[in-house]
Amino acid sequence: MTTQNRSVIIIGGGPAGLAAAAALRQQGVEDILILEREHDLGGILRQCIHDGFGLTRFKEALSGPEYAARFVDTVQQAGIEVMTDITVTELHADRTVVATARSGRYVFKAQAVILAMGCRERTRGAIQIPGSRPAGVYTAGIAQAYMNLKNIMIGRSAVILGSGDIGLIMARRLTLEGASVKGVFEIQPYPSGLPRNITQCLDDYDIPLFLSHTVTAIHGTKRLTGVTVSQVDSSFRPIPDTEKEWTCDTLILSVGLIPENELSKMAGVLLDPRTKGPRVDEHYQTSVAGIFAAGNVLHVHDLVDFVSLEAERLAESVGDYLKQAPADEEAVPVEADPELAYTVPQLVRADRDLTVSCRVRRPLNRVRISIWQNDQKHVTRRFRRAIPAEMIHLTVPKEKLVPGEPLKVVVEHE
Amino acid sequence: MNKTLTCVICPNGCQLTVDYEGVTIQSVEGALCSKGNQYAEQEILDPKRNIASSVRVTGGKAPLVSVRLTGPIPKKKIFDVMAEIRALSVAAPVEIGQVLIADVSGLGQDVIATKRIDRI
Numbered sequence: 001m002t003t004q005n006r007s008v009i010i011i012g013g014g015p016a017g018l019a020a021a022a023a024l025r026q027q028g029v030e031d032i033l034i035l036e037r038e039h040d041l042g043g044i045l046r047q048c049i050h051d052g053f054g055l056t057r058f059k060e061a062l063s064g065p066e067y068a069a070r071f072v073d074t075v076q077q078a079g080i081e082v083m084t085d086i087t088v089t090e091l092h093a094d095r096t097v098v099a100t101a102r103s104g105r106y107v108f109k110a111q112a113v114i115l116a117m118g119c120r121e122r123t124r125g126a127i128q129i130p131g132s133r134p135a136g137v138y139t140a141g142i143a144q145a146y147m148n149l150k151n152i153m154i155g156r157s158a159v160i161l162g163s164g165d166i167g168l169i170m171a172r173r174l175t176l177e178g179a180s181v182k183g184v185f186e187i188q189p190y191p192s193g194l195p196r197n198i199t200q201c202l203d204d205y206d207i208p209l210f211l212s213h214t215v216t217a218i219h220g221t222k223r224l225t226g227v228t229v230s231q232v233d234s235s236f237r238p239i240p241d242t243e244k245e246w247t248c249d250t251l252i253l254s255v256g257l258i259p260e261n262e263l264s265k266m267a268g269v270l271l272d273p274r275t276k277g278p279r280v281d282e283h284y285q286t287s288v289a290g291i292f293a294a295g296n297v298l299h300v301h302d303l304v305d306f307v308s309l310e311a312e313r314l315a316e317s318v319g320d321y322l323k324q325a326p327a328d329e330e331a332v333p334v335e336a337d338p339e340l341a342y343t344v345p346q347l348v349r350a351d352r353d354l355t356v357s358c359r360v361r362r363p364l365n366r367v368r369i370s371i372w373q374n375d376q377k378h379v380t381r382r383f384r385r386a387i388p389a390e391m392i393h394l395t396v397p398k399e400k401l402v403p404g405e406p407l408k409v410v411v412e413h414e
Numbered sequence: 415m416n417k418t419l420t421c422v423i424c425p426n427g428c429q430l431t432v433d434y435e436g437v438t439i440q441s442v443e444g445a446l447c448s449k450g451n452q453y454a455e456q457e458i459l460d461p462k463r464n465i466a467s468s469v470r471v472t473g474g475k476a477p478l479v480s481v482r483l484t485g486p487i488p489k490k491k492i493f494d495v496m497a498e499i500r501a502l503s504v505a506a507p508v509e510i511g512q513v514l515i516a517d518v519s520g521l522g523q524d525v526i527a528t529k530r531i532d533r534i
């Protein structure tokens with residue numbers, strides 16, 4: 001088998017991969033190849049048919065497929081090479097990429113590889129509900145794909161476990177299609193989805209949200225007939241005598257997303273146990289030279305607008321990387337306040353403008369989040385309320401940064 | 415009277431505090447932009463929403479085309495509009511932005527396709 005040499009290989013043709021490709025081409029990078037497993041480009045957005053995307057970028061409220069189509073058009077008009085129906089099955093630290101399609105096996109060697117494989121959903125196995133395994137239990141993303149891509153109605157009466165955004169959006173979608181959604185049960189004492197989705201997906205349709213509740217058993221042999229729900233204490237243990245039975249033929253799991261890591265691990269890319277995605281510097285370069293990552297493969301995003309921006313920042317650095325072997329400033333850590341779940345990047349070299357993305361661990365009222373280096377405060381943002389569902393961004397221009405000095409992201413209560 | 419709302423116009427999801435008396439809005443606090451003030455007024459007087467769904471396609475590469483409305487409609491009309499959308503079936507090809515139902519339920523908004531579906 002012959003190995004094809006490429007400047008840049010992008011694994012995944014979702015919003016992250018498409019935005020990175022378009023931005024690289026704009027910088028004059030000629031030799032780009034996107035490899036996409038599905039038949040169509042666009043990633044998960046193809047099934048997110050509700051509107052509200054792209055307000056900042058396009059000044060219009062677009063649906064997911066329309067937002068994706070804008071980027072697909074840009075990539076096609078720029079003449080960027082794309083292969084679809086091809087799955088990358090191996091990635092090596094020397095940036096060898098092996099991919100499989102019906103037409104055969106392909107081997108590429110790239111100067112730079114961009115990881116843009118998105119994320120996967122946590123499933124029942126990951127959360128462990130006792131009971132039989134009847135039909136009618138779906139993850140929210142699978143339910144969305146059935147209803148929005150395949151025209152398969154998944155059930156008539158549903159219970160939703162977990163208050164992630166996709167679950168909330170599916171609650172509305174099922175209701176609009178005539179199903180009855182009994183309730184959304186969330187184990188945390190606060191919702192994990194965005195407040196606007198609580199309003200427009202649940203409140204609008206009088207769908208109740210039960211916090212500090214979880215499904216403790218499922219019933220039915222062939223098809224789901226119902227679930228048992230219990231209240232939980234502050235350590236998430238079910239409280240005895242709070243069980244309640246709910247009749248339903250469908251259970252939708254919206255219990256979280258995790259970056260797609262198989263290929264990253266294969267290449268020896270170091271992962272961050274907090275984001276569960278690769279650890280990167282502000283160039284979005286992983287621990288393996290020449291392998292970069294952006295989008296949901298790096299950390300789970302709720303808004304595609306931020307995915308596109310992140311991929312464009314990545315492209316800027318990949319462009320520089322291709323031009324010259326980087327005269328590396330030493331990478332130093334970004335220390336996250338204990339109130340923060342994580343930061344991306346986890347390392348900085350202080351040789352380009354910096355955007356730090358982070359999330360709080362729990363809802364906080366009236367806080368200031370700042371970036372410090374030594375006793376210099378580079379930037380501060382104030383929040384009336386900061387919640388885990390909303391990703392927070394802070395930017396620092398390169399001129400302010402001191403190479404070799406660790407950064408601290410600090411949360412202060414007002 | 416005081417009411418707390420979440421603005422759903424953009425992903426910022428501002429928490430708005432509206433002070434109103436009957437149909438007279440006295441003040442709106444918490445909006446990061448002026449759209450939030452309009453939203454709060456609308457929400458108190460006559461809540462409106464945009465909706466998305468899908469329409470069956472015959473002779474296309476996919477069985478469904480996703481659709482949305484060109485603008486928001488009164489919340490209480492959502493299920494009337496859904497009934498019209500559900501009754502519809504279109505023949506491929508379908509273009510992005512193609513009007514599938516003009517002036518749906520006489521509410522001044524169109525149902526448009528949000529995906530391109532080619533013929534098989």
Ligand SMILES: Cc1cc2nc3c(=O)[nH]c(=O)nc-3n(C[C@H](O)[C@H](O)[C@H](O)COP(=O)(O)OP(=O)(O)OC[C@H]3O[C@@H](n4cnc5c(N)ncnc54)[C@H](O)[C@@H]3O)c2cc1C
Nearest residue numbers: 012014015016037043044048088117118141295296303304
């Ligand atoms: C079910 C779901 C619903 C969502 N809904 C919304 C929403 O409504 N609004 C919103 O703003 N955000 C939503 N999001 C957030 C989402 O994170 C972003 O909008 C965006 O789609 C992420 O872009 P991405 O390119 O990182 O990943 P994806 O869109 O997931 O794209 C990854 C692509 O990589 C391909 N791929 C993966 N592995 C391989 C491989 N080995 N070889 C080749 N190709 C591969 C996949 O087929 C896919 O096309 C949703 C996320 C999920 C999971």
Ligand code: SF4
Nearest residue numbers: 421424427428447450
């Ligand atoms: S008030 Fe403006 S910024 Fe805030 S959510 Fe509404 S539209 Fe967005």
